[in-house]
Amino acid sequence: MSQARLMDGTALARRIVEDTARQAADLTRRTGTQPCLATVLVGEDPASVTYVRMKQNRCRTAGIASRHVALPARTTTEELVATLRSLSADPAVHGILLQHPVGDHIDERAAFEAIAPEKDVDGVTFASFATMSFGLPGFVSCTPGGILRLLDAYDVDLTGKRAVVVGRSAILGKPVGMLLLARDATVTYCHSRTADLSAAVREADVVVAAVGRPRLIRGQDVKPGAVVVDAGYNPGNVGDVDFDSAVERASLITPVPGGVGPMTIATLLEQTVTAAARQLGV
Structure with a gap:
């Protein structure tokens, strides 16, 4: 048989990000509020630093504001949970991404669960898995x-x-x-x-x-x-x-x-704009 066709994630992701950028611009125009994604990174793992920087760059492309919180590698579970709860309570933040892995000394599940479900645009909480599994409104991984x-x-x-x-x-x-x-x-x-x-x-x-x-x-x-x-x-x-x-x-x-890979980031950005629209009630 002939060779397989390639599924081009880069091209499709580009179209999704372009559409997301239009939605973000419209939301900003109508509400005066720009969608905002907060990224949280524990430590300085080179791959994680690169991934976060890539996501910040894509945010700019999509008209999404980004807030980065860099925490030292020695950060405890309690400190990380407190940071994520603070971001969850901040009305200026619409989506939260905890870059993982976070280090073996941290209870990653406890950290994920500190993210408010309405801001879990990475789809990592129990609530997100449940709504996705039951086909209810929420955010997919x-x-x-x-x-x-x-x-x-x-x-x-x-x-x-x-x-x-x-x-x-x-x-x-x-x-x-x-x-x-x-x-x-x-x-x-x-x-x-x-x-x-x-x-x-x-x-x-x-x-x-x-x-x-x-x-x-x-x-x-x-x-x-x-x-x-x-x-x-x-x-x-x-x-x-x-x-x-x-x-x-x-x-x-x-x-x-x-x-x-490109589809993962495009989905993250799209869900951030959706989260912002829901939180702003439009």
Whole structure:
């Protein structure tokens, strides 16, 4: 069969950000208030610093104000929780992003839960997972939400399809499975203790790789014609899928970089403007 078509997350994300910028400008004009995203970073991990800077730059592109809170690596759970609660209570802040990981000495879940649900534009709280799972108004986890938007843009009909999610993290694997289930896919979660992962992947019409292990999914295990979404990002710009072999068997596949990553940020910005509109009552 011919090589898979690439699902271009960069181009789609650009269109979403352009539309978000128009919505932000209209909201600012009507209310006199610019949507504002607060980013919180603990420590100086180089990758995290780069990600936060990238998000701040995208905020400017989308007409969103950004407020950055940099905390030292020695910050305690209590101090981080206090910071997030303060931002949650600030009416000038409409969305909050806690850049993770935050360090092993911090209770990350306690920190996430300090974010007010109406400002949880990264979709990391219990409340956001529950509303997303039940199809109620709220905010989706940004990477899973971006993945669904990408599948929609390429007319992937999920009804009745077998979807295999490789990974079970609270902000990627688990929520993307719930979003696929809501689209009437039959979802199987796989993980590090799954017996015969290859066999499970071979049955999948849609594969979402989100486990953080470079080139774990091999082309020989991809069902011919399957849709492959690589949500992994490992050192050296390598995803969780062995792209060179998988592209020969899949019908659609995301590149790394340029696939899921840009969609994550676009979803974050879009949800920030939505949060601002809701909080301003317009």
